[in-house]
Amino acid sequence: MSNNVRLIDLKNWLKTKTDCGEAVTLGGIDANRERCIGIYARDPDDRCMGARICLGGAAMTKTRPLYAEILIHWGRDAAAAEEKAWEIWALFAGLTDAWLGQAPVYLAQPGTAPLPRDRDGRGICEYAVRLTLWGAA
16 A cells, blocks of 8 residues: 555545535546536646656655646536635645545645636536645655
8 A cells, every 4th residue: 555645535535625516536527517526637737857856866755746637617607616616726725744545745736726717518617726746755
């Protein structure tokens, strides 16, 4: 069993912290739902960085990032969708020394604000939180 934080840990933690609507899913959402949250793996912001290894080699590398995007698919009311996005963003802003399941998270970085994603084909408002979680290597 690894102590690395995983997307499933993020999903399970989020379900204990907020109303996730009809579902919270990994890797995709059911676009037929009115209110749900999807958790996706994402690329690092700096794709040229490569593997992050500290000076002194892998033995000295104590943290590892998990890059995730949380998609908030939240009804036709734009104000309610924005409010939900800020609520989720706030769960991670300033979060340090937390546990997501069995995985320690030393620092969460949710970006500067939730990102509006407009509306889907059915008129459902969507926002995204681009999250980096620093956990044990």
